[in-house]
Amino acid sequence: MTLYYEKHGDVAVLAADNPPVNALGQAVRGGLQDGLLRAIGEGALAVLILGRGRTWFAGADIREFGKPRVAPFLPDVCNRIEASPIPVIAAIHGTALGGGLEVALSCHYRLAVPGAKLGLPEVSLGIIPGAGGTQRLPRLTGYEEAIAMISGGRPIPASKALALGLVDRIEEGDPMELGLQYARELLARNAPTRPVSALPPPAPVDFEAAKAQVTRKARGQLSPVAAVDAIAASARMPFFDGLAEERRIFRELMETDQREGLIHAFFAERQVAKLPELNDVSPRPLDMIGVIGGGTMGAGIATAALLARLRVTLVEIDTDALDSARKRIAGNLSGALRRGKISQSHHDEVLSDALSLATGYDALTDADVIIEAVFEDMAIKKQVFAKLEAIAKPGAVLASNTSYLDIDEIAASTSRAPDVIGLHFFSPAHVMRLLEVVVGHQSAADVTATGFALGKRLGKVSVRSGVCDGFIGNRILFAYRTCADHMVLDGASPYQIDRALEAFGFPMGPFAVADLAGLDIGWANRKRLAPDRDPRERVPRYADQLCEGGHFGQKTGRGYYIHDGRTRQENPDVLPLIEAERADLGLSPRAFTDDEITRRYMAAMVNEAARVVEEGIARRPLDVDMVLLMGYGFPRYHGGPLKWADMQGLPGLLEDIHRFAEADDFFWQPSDLLMKLVAQGRVFDDLNKEQTP
Ligand code: 3H9
Numbered sequence: 001m002t003l004y005y006e007k008h009g010d011v012a013v014l015a016a017d018n019p020p021v022n023a024l025g026q027a028v029r030g031g032l033q034d035g036l037l038r039a040i041g042e043g044a045l046a047v048l049i050l051g052r053g054r055t056w057f058a059g060a061d062i063r064e065f066g067k068p069r070v071a072p073f074l075p076d077v078c079n080r081i082e083a084s085p086i087p088v089i090a091a092i093h094g095t096a097l098g099g100g101l102e103v104a105l106s107c108h109y110r111l112a113v114p115g116a117k118l119g120l121p122e123v124s125l126g127i128i129p130g131a132g133g134t135q136r137l138p139r140l141t142g143y144e145e146a147i148a149m150i151s152g153g154r155p156i157p158a159s160k161a162l163a164l165g166l167v168d169r170i171e172e173g174d175p176m177e178l179g180l181q182y183a184r185e186l187l188a189r190n191a192p193t194r195p196v197s198a199l200p201p202p203a204p205v206d207f208e209a210a211k212a213q214v215t216r217k218a219r220g221q222l223s224p225v226a227a228v229d230a231i232a233a234s235a236r237m238p239f240f241d242g243l244a245e246e247r248r249i250f251r252e253l254m255e256t257d258q259r260e261g262l263i264h265a266f267f268a269e270r271q272v273a274k275l276p277e278l279n280d281v282s283p284r285p286l287d288m289i290g291v292i293g294g295g296t297m298g299a300g301i302a303t304a305a306l307l308a309r310l311r312v313t314l315v316e317i318d319t320d321a322l323d324s325a326r327k328r329i330a331g332n333l334s335g336a337l338r339r340g341k342i343s344q345s346h347h348d349e350v351l352s353d354a355l356s357l358a359t360g361y362d363a364l365t366d367a368d369v370i371i372e373a374v375f376e377d378m379a380i381k382k383q384v385f386a387k388l389e390a391i392a393k394p395g396a397v398l399a400s401n402t403s404y405l406d407i408d409e410i411a412a413s414t415s416r417a418p419d420v421i422g423l424h425f426f427s428p429a430h431v432m433r434l435l436e437v438v439v440g441h442q443s444a445a446d447v448t449a450t451g452f453a454l455g456k457r458l459g460k461v462s463v464r465s466g467v468c469d470g471f472i473g474n475r476i477l478f479a480y481r482t483c484a485d486h487m488v489l490d491g492a493s494p495y496q497i498d499r500a501l502e503a504f505g506f507p508m509g510p511f512a513v514a515d516l517a518g519l520d521i522g523w524a525n526r527k528r529l530a531p532d533r534d535p536r537e538r539v540p541r542y543a544d545q546l547c548e549g550g551h552f553g554q555k556t557g558r559g560y561y562i563h564d565g566r567t568r569q570e571n572p573d574v575l576p577l578i579e580a581e582r583a584d585l586g587l588s589p590r591a592f593t594d595d596e597i598t599r600r601y602m603a604a605m606v607n608e609a610a611r612v613v614e615e616g617i618a619r620r621p622l623d624v625d626m627v628l629l630m631g632y633g634f635p636r637y638h639g640g641p642l643k644w645a646d647m648q649g650l651p652g653l654l655e656d657i658h659r660f661a662e663a664d665d666f667f668w669q670p671s672d673l674l675m676k677l678v679a680q681g682r683v684f685d686d687l688n689k690e691q692t693p
Contacts, residue, residue, distance in 0.1 A: 003031025011183045012039030015050040021058035022051040026070045047088045048179040055094025074131040078106040091179030102131040108194040110167040112158040119155025123223040126259030130250035134230035135242040139199040151224040197239040207232040220505045261639025268622040281445045283453035290367030294325020298373035300429030303332040306350045313356045373401040382413040389414045399423040407440040418444035434631035435460040466617040473627045479608035491589030500594035505635030511560040515553030523547040536666040542577040606645040610671035621684035646683040
């Protein structure tokens with residue numbers, strides 16, 4: 001039973017019970033429709049709609065998307081609720097999202113409990129509201145707010161919903177009791193039905209200007225822009241014509257790769273922490289976190305833990321360094337306060353009680369998890385772990401935040417290898433949502449589970465990675481960055497490459513990203529890898545020359561670009577360096593189209609990603625997708641590199657790689673997994689499905 005019908009005097013209660021989120025699957029829709037008819041048939045005077053469990057309806061059942069549609073359809077259910085001859089009341093708790101809010105908008109009266117959240121997040125799934133949301137919401141809130149809510153997709157708290165007229169009242173208590181009381185009050189004053197569709201559309205706004213603004217922000221994503229079109233229809237058409245227009249746009253978006261990519265990302269985000277090796281494994285305690293190193297990374301990790309209300313002890317080498325670390329953390333926390341992420345009292349409490357700073361490792365004897373974020377050098381890391389071994393309590397998890405180095409080698413330098421793990425945060429660590437949990441060959445299962453539990457506590461998306469140089473993300477980055485360097489040597493400019501990839505949907509192209517991260521990082525890495533480099537590798541010199549000139553990107557104001565605040569301009573010194581290098585190498589530059597740039601860059605990314613899966617470094621293709629989406633700016637609406645590859649067609653990609661290999665068969669070696677999938681006529685997503693627990 002997914003929808004309960006109960007009679008409470010004159011009021012019929014329809015209560016959904018479809019855990020976990022009361023999604024509006026076929027049975028729930030059918031139950032709502034039948035319950036309404038039954039209530040009217042039995043002579044009820046009002047209907048109250050509720051969600052049992054943790055929430056009101058969180059939306060249409062996304063699992064039904066892409067399958068044959070089964071009646072009754074949600075728009076019809078909503079229209080029937082609105083057309084009811086007796087008042088229908090929504091009592092909202094938890095989340096009223098998407099189709100869930102559309103059901104509420106079809107009710108005649110709405111009450112919410114204080115913690116409720118309301119929203120139309122469909123654009124984040126690549127679609128728009130399809131059951132009247134774009135036509136009913138503006139009639140209550142006006143166009144400006146409706147455009148913000150629908151094109152932005154972010155839910156709003158009940159208090160804001162009240163201010164906007166989206167709910168009629170907020171009351172603390174049990175939604176069923178509150179709803180029944182509200183229904184009786186309405187009956188006592190003979191309150192009429194109150195269809196939102198009968199309201200006139202609000203005063204129109206400049207929809208073209210609104211659309212232009214949304215287009216700029218959407219960076220190639222279709223749904224937020226299409227949402228403005230659907231909302232605008234409500235200003236020029238009668239209600240039911242507007243509904244038909246909304247439906248037309250909804251259906252069109254349903255057929256797009258963007259919808260498929262975004263829904264893949266939605267489920268992958270929830271799938272990524274589900275690993276058979278963690279079934280029935282309990283994490284170790286994680287109340288007290290130790291952080292070694294108070295630079296940008298260490299301070300960011302400490303901030304992330306403090307924001308999650310964990311106790312933190314940070315260790316630095318001397319009082320000056322501690323002072324700088326304290327300032328960094330305080331700066332991060334006041335940023336969080338400014339952005340409304342924490343309250344003033346949480347902010348003050350954290351600084352006065354939850355954070356301790358010390359210069360000696362002895363302060364870490366009580367820590368449950370100790371994360372080192374010291375300089376990226378194996379010898380230094382080993383010294384740190386030797387000291388940790390001496391002071392950490394038995395069972396403490398010893399973690400390294402290294403972004404490249406071999407966790408197994410670090411673990412082997414202690415006698416506690418099973419306690420050692422990599423926790424690779426991304427900078428700024430209190431903002432970026434990705435955490436790579438790097439599992440060494442000897443890491444204990446409950447240590448891995450603790451890594452995931454910590455990630456969850458910090459609100460991160462944690463991805464399991466095996467050990468290799470650069471783990472999942474930086475290893476793949478290295479491959480596509482190398483491809484970009486080759487294209488520069490062969491004739492493309494860094495600026496054309498950045499423009500082409502920004503048009504693909506990345507917020508920044510690879511050269512702008514390098515400037516942001518600091519060119520010295522790549523420089524150090526090239527030096528580290530130089531001794532073992534294969535002579536066939538093509539490594540450009542011009543990037544080193546920029547660094548030798550003291551130009552490290554944004555932090556020095558000059559790199560590939562000249563930076564002035566948030567604006568960037570091409571650095572005129574860069575192209576001459578590149579031209580000189582091409583001349584030295586005897587290369588005559590050729591023209592690249594933007595399309596070729598994107599195809600090569602993506603082929604390099606997909607090929608390396610496939611190898612990462614083939615070698616078991618990532619357990620599933622979706623793990624790679626999450627890493628690139630969460631940590632590397634990959635456009636979410638393409639679903640991640642391997643989902644994108646599936647949608648493009650793997651045979652075409654493999655053909656590209658074979659063709660590129662004709663000129664450079666050292667770099668362009670197709671992955672065995674990619675070749676196998678093509679030969680079998682399968683796609684990466686088939687591997688995700690095979691491994692879904
Ligand atoms: C829509 O409504 C279209 C209409 O306009 C028009 C129709 C004609 N369906 O996130 P959690 C699953 S589009 C199916 O971990 P939380 C989820 O996969 C929809 N399943 O919990 C997970 O499963 P599992 C608009 C869903 O507490 C489990 O529920 N609505 C759906 O962190 C728990 O989810 C949205 O976009 C769904 N709609 O967050 C809302 N939602 O345990 C999407 C969740 O097997 N949902 N599941 O991994 C959310 O934003 C969050 O799930 C929510 C709860 C905030 C509700």
